[in-house]
Amino acid sequence: MDKPKSEAHARIFAAIAAIPHGRVASYGAIAARAGLPGRARLVGRALGEVPDGMELPWFRVLRSSGQIAFPPGSRGFKEQSKRLKAEGVEVKNGRVPLATFGLDADLDRALWGMPG
DNA sequence: CTACTGACCGCGA
């Protein structure tokens, strides 16, 4: 069978689902892990296409600077920050210190088996 | 077909 055009979606979702509890990852990292290096936008699009009710830690996905992708005050922003805090992730001014909660090279390798 | 937009990224100044 032919590969569905949503294969990228599936890979992205899988990569997001692989983020451990209490940790976060950037769009670029997800895209790279999904086999789509440089397609960070695709990740953003995919997240916008996530069906409501689907079990996916979308809130663990942040920008490369640790900033929440949603505009401050918006529904998604509140929801994401709230969920992150609920997991023990420090959200300050709509931003998360990736240096602390981001996936380290070791952990990243342990999770996704990237050579190092 | 072109043009614009979007839960983006990285570099340079």
Add this chain to the structure above:
DNA sequence: GTCGCGGCCAGTA
């Protein structure tokens, strides 16, 4: 910290 530029893919007008 800011701003600008190019690149990337998909949907819409």
